[in-house]
Amino acid sequence: MERVRINVNEIDHEVEVEPWMTLNFVLREKLALTGTKKGCDTGGCGACTVLLDGRAVYSCMTYAMKAEGRRVTTIEGLTGDGNLDRIQTAYAEHYALQCGYCTPGFIMSTKALFDANPDPLEEEIKEALVGNLCRCTGYAKILEATLSMKQKRKGRT
Amino acid sequence: MSEFSPKHYFRPETASEASQTLARYKDRSIVIGGGTVIYELAQRGLLSDVEALVDLTRLSLDQVKDGEKFLSIGANVSLSYLQESAALREGRLACIGDALKEIRPIQVKNLATVGGAVSSCIPFFDLPVALASVGANVELNGPHAVRSVPILEFQRDFLQPDLREGEFVSAVLIPRQMASRASAFSKFALTGDDWATVNCACSLEIAKGIIREARIVFGAIASKPLLAERCGAALMNRRAEAAAIPKAIETLDGELGEPISDHRASSSYRKRVAKLLLQTTLERAFERGGG
Numbered sequence: 001m002e003r004v005r006i007n008v009n010e011i012d013h014e015v016e017v018e019p020w021m022t023l024n025f026v027l028r029e030k031l032a033l034t035g036t037k038k039g040c041d042t043g044g045c046g047a048c049t050v051l052l053d054g055r056a057v058y059s060c061m062t063y064a065m066k067a068e069g070r071r072v073t074t075i076e077g078l079t080g081d082g083n084l085d086r087i088q089t090a091y092a093e094h095y096a097l098q099c100g101y102c103t104p105g106f107i108m109s110t111k112a113l114f115d116a117n118p119d120p121l122e123e124e125i126k127e128a129l130v131g132n133l134c135r136c137t138g139y140a141k142i143l144e145a146t147l148s149m150k151q152k153r154k155g156r157t
Numbered sequence: 158m159s160e161f162s163p164k165h166y167f168r169p170e171t172a173s174e175a176s177q178t179l180a181r182y183k184d185r186s187i188v189i190g191g192g193t194v195i196y197e198l199a200q201r202g203l204l205s206d207v208e209a210l211v212d213l214t215r216l217s218l219d220q221v222k223d224g225e226k227f228l229s230i231g232a233n234v235s236l237s238y239l240q241e242s243a244a245l246r247e248g249r250l251a252c253i254g255d256a257l258k259e260i261r262p263i264q265v266k267n268l269a270t271v272g273g274a275v276s277s278c279i280p281f282f283d284l285p286v287a288l289a290s291v292g293a294n295v296e297l298n299g300p301h302a303v304r305s306v307p308i309l310e311f312q313r314d315f316l317q318p319d320l321r322e323g324e325f326v327s328a329v330l331i332p333r334q335m336a337s338r339a340s341a342f343s344k345f346a347l348t349g350d351d352w353a354t355v356n357c358a359c360s361l362e363i364a365k366g367i368i369r370e371a372r373i374v375f376g377a378i379a380s381k382p383l384l385a386e387r388c389g390a391a392l393m394n395r396r397a398e399a400a401a402i403p404k405a406i407e408t409l410d411g412e413l414g415e416p417i418s419d420h421r422a423s424s425s426y427r428k429r430v431a432k433l434l435l436q437t438t439l440e441r442a443f444e445r446g447g448g
Contacts, residue, residue: 002166019166019210020199042200043193044350046264055237055267061196062268063189065166065212109264130349131262 006067008033009077017064024048024059026067027074035075035104039133046132049105050074056112058131075104078111086149087111094145098136106132110146119150161199165209172216172327176300180323182209188325190233190270194277203316211325218272218327227330229296232272236260236284239271250331251445252340252358256287259342261350272326278312278381280417281352285312286376287342289384290358291335299324308382315380339363339397341441343434347421353377354421357434359442361397368392368401373438375431378416387412388435397443405439406432 001016006023008031015030024041027033027050036059039047043061050059051073078085084092087110097103106129113120113128120128125146134142165182169175179186186209189195198204218231221242228244240257244250260266260283274284275295288308295311297304300323308329311319318326340360344353355377362370371389374382387408395401409432416427 019163020161022196043196043265046262049264052267056264057268058264061193061265063192063196063210065210066189066192066268068168112263127261128263131264 002065004064004068006064006070006072008072009074009080015064019063019065021064022060023050023052023062023064023067023072026064027059027072033074033076037101037104039101039105044133045102046105046109047102049108049132051108051112054112054115056109056128056131073108073111075107078107085111087114090145090149091142094141094148096137096141096145102132102134106134106142110149114149122147160202161204161207163207163210166212167209168212168215170215172298173300175211175213175216175325176298176323178209178211179325180300183322185209186211188213188272188276190273191235191268193265193269194273194279213272213325216327224333226333228333228336230271230329230331232270232326232328234271236266236269236271236274237263240266248445249336250291250340252287252290252342252360253284255342255441256283256344256356256358259283259344259346259356271329275308275311275329276318276320276326278314278316278318279352280315280380280382281377283342283344283353283356283376286356286374286382287358288329288331289374289382290340290342290360290372291331291338292360292372294330295326296328296330297324298327303327305330309384312381335360339442339445341438341445343438343441345430345434351421355416355427355430355434357431357438359438361392361442363397363446366396368395368397373405373435375413378413378427378431380417383413385409385412392439397446399440399443402436402439406435409435
């Protein structure tokens with residue numbers, strides 16, 4: 001066993017892990033943060049997406065030891081005050097989900113994009129979301145929700 | 158034991174400590190960069206004998222340095238960081254920028270490192286092909302010396318890097334004069350985030366509109382990136398324009414041999430795609446000029 005220090009949603013944790021354990025396993029099984037999903041578990045579907053130092057990563061293929069001393073943001077970190085975050089609101093308002101299993105991953109990828117680039121082009125949105133699969137909505141609603149955030153921002157400026 | 162279950166995780170403080178650790182565990186150790194390739198290989202049951210992971214995070218190999226002779230890209234530089242690097246701005250080393258754009262998804266690109274992309278020796282990867290087209294060398298840090306090997310020699314075969322006992326990749330070095338070449342990279346993949354069915358990179362030394370040297374490299378054709386020398390020779394002393402391309406394409410029938418045939422594409426399909434990609438890649442490089 002190794003000890004790893006990870007800051008998750010602005011809370012410091014020290015967790016005992018084996019070197020083969022993934023960040024997804026630690027979040028879900030050791031920290032009970034089950035908002036981050038385990039989907040394909042082969043680095044392909046994006047349901048497990050979290051932010052590592054602000055950048056989107058697949059938590060299923062991130063070894064927990066690589067998160068030592070770093071900041072992890074999960075879907076639970078978006079609702080610190082009990083209210084939905086603006087991305088979650090946009091997804092809800094645009095019905096950008098059906099079964100909802102992929103949604104936390106999509107929202108985290110969307111967050112990484114908008115944090116880095118508040119006014120992305122449609123192409124940039126698609127590029128940012130290419131690593132997230134949805135098998136219900138067909139993507140149109142997800143794209144609408146994401147584009148609406150950009151339009152809202154434009155409306156304000 | 159058939160599962161990936163390393164018992165030890167080392168974060169050496171110095172290059173010498175890293176080499177000693179790798180030498181101590183020999184084939185039972187592996188360097189972990191972003192961990193994405195390790196994950197892929199472990200999933201396929203290929204790393205069941207690994208006992209120790211060696212993480213080089215503390216060796217400061219995460220910089221892109223513009224030196225006198227080389228652009229040095231540290232092994233721990235992530236593919237996203239490299240894509241954003243000033244070294245690739247204003248069209249410099251455009252083939253590398255093209256390749257990085259084609260590597261998806263962002264979730265992998267944010268983790269994956271240059272050292273991992275090179276040392277894993279997976280022939281469907283994009284970055285090694287682009288690097289080979291600009292004559293990159295791989296810098297290897299060993300217990301007794303540092304040596305530098307052309308990437309096409311370093312990648313000996315599928316999953317077989319030229320790594321001696323205790324050695325690890327510390328950087329990729331691109332000769333400075335390559336930065337002024339006209340270059341391009343193209344990829345054909347079955348989906349937006351798949352590995353390449355075929356990819357192609359070229360770098361051209363163009364003087365007054367005439368091609369003086371051409372390096373053409375194909376990936377996913379053979380078990381390692383393939384330098385198409387006859388194809389490059391067919392472009393020599395030709396004007397950098399569309400009329401030069403058919404002769405170069407003709408060479409590929411012989412030079413590509415019998416490309417890989419797998420679940421992505423048959424051998425003959427790959428050859429057809431390679432010809433189309435060469436056309437696209439050269440056209441893009443010609444547009445960029447550089448003469």
